[in-house]
């Protein structure tokens with residue numbers, strides 16, 4: 143605003159200003175204008191200034207990128223925003239609101255062209271524009287990521303409620319199931335004194351009942367184990383040592399499956415806050431899945447590296463891979479493609495990684511293998527200063 147007032151004063155006295163001072167003023171104003179444009183170009187959000195007819199007066203780098211225009215696009219004198227916008231929804235939205243001189247604040251629309259995005263659009267008529275055609279500033283922000291984040295949070299909350307509900311039911315099923323088990327045992331004992339023909343016939347039926355009741359019992363126990371919320375206890379740990387412990391534990395299974403483990407651990411990873419028991423559970427689950435995926439043996443590469451303040455762990459197998467249809471679901475509860483699978487392993491894995499503030503990604507090629515990547519922030523305990531520093 144101060145600049146506008148200054149410019150007004152300058153224009154009022156222009157015939158009294160000597161040429162050299164005038165040139166200086168113009169040079170300063172041009173430099174300031176350039177630097178403001180540079181600032182606007184640094185914003186990820188797009189800034190667009192247009193008049194009521196749609197003529198573009200300014201388009202920041204962010205706006206060009208959102209609209210799918212190359213950065214080198216130059217605006218011709220009569221470039222109309224309505225020719226530049228490819229998406230019909232956005233074009234209609236701007237046309238309607240600019241036409242009525244509306245103020246719009248962070249209105250969210252979904253566009254399909256040039257890419258599928260959720261855009262937050264703000265429109266404000268520019269006050270004090272001295273041309274008869276009013277100008278408008280339009281702010282375009284890509285909010286796709288935060289929308290996605292919100293959706294994920296809602297999903298997690300929903301899953302949490304469902305898990306607790308199902309946990310309650312599973313617990314309740316446990317008691318009658320126990321009693322059924324005991325009574326089946328009693329029945330077995332009673333049958334021992336029955337005549338051989340009845341005994342043979344009934345024993346077959348009894349075995350089916352016992353095996354089914356054992357299966358139910360396993361299901362309930364697995365479910366309760368997977369959903370029991372034990373809070374993580376964080377200690378300063380060496381992640382490489384935790385990996386080593388998991389590999390050591392799985393050695394017999396790996397050996398009998400004919401799987402070589404290639405450890406590629408970086409030596410410069412500092413100790414950081416982690417729950418070693420839970421992380422071991424993560425590694426065991428990933429190793430177990432790799433074993434299942436390589437029935438004919440192969441190699442499993444386990445790597446760790448430091449990227450700035452993040453520790454990246456890689457589990458790369460040469461197994462069957464995961465097809466596109468299954469890939470989006472593998473972290474869901476009970477999603478399994480295995481005959482005897484519980485489908486809870488990766489749900490537990492992703493829960494633990496999230497508890498550590500990290501994330502897990504998967505890439506897979508059918509017939510080639512699968513790579514799981516875990517990103518863990520290397521959080522430290524607050525450093526304790528020696529007493530003399532604290533006091534002094």
Ligand SMILES: Nc1ncnc2c1ncn2[C@@H]1O[C@H](COP(=O)(O)OP(=O)(O)O)[C@@H](O)[C@H]1O
Nearest residue numbers: 431435463472478479483484485486487488512
């Ligand atoms: N390393 C892997 N290679 C191929 N498929 C995998 C791998 N890890 C996980 N999967 C797929 O993800 C599914 C879910 O895994 P998980 O949650 O551990 O349950 P489960 O192992 O009991 O099936 C598996 O059934 C399998 O289809």
Ligand SMILES: [Mg+2]
Nearest residue numbers: 430431487488
């Ligand atoms: Mg598994």
